[in-house]
Amino acid sequence: MAVVNTNISASLAQASLARNERALSKAMEQLSTGRKINTAADDAAGLAISTECLPKLWGWSNRCKTPRMQSA
Known part of the structure; x- marks a missing residue:
């Protein structure tokens, strides 16, 4: 009979290490990009809202710059 x-x-330590590595990787990604939400996996609703709002914000930014540039 083989035993x-x-x-x-060791198995529990390995699982804990893998979990910590994933958390560290996510934290480093957030720090390097300066964003809390980088992918839909981080926050699907937040990503949808931010991607919808960014073009609007860029549009407002351009509208704010245009009158100053025209008057100069």
Whole structure:
């Protein structure tokens, strides 16, 4: 009869390490981009709202610049 030993502590430590690596990767991505929401996986509703609002904000920014440029 063959006996297979399993090191439960090592398996739990490996799972914990993988979880921590994913969290670190996500935190580094957020820090490097300066954004809280980078993908739909972060916050699907927030991403939808932000992608809808950004063109509107850019439009307002352009409208604000246009009168100053025309008067100059």
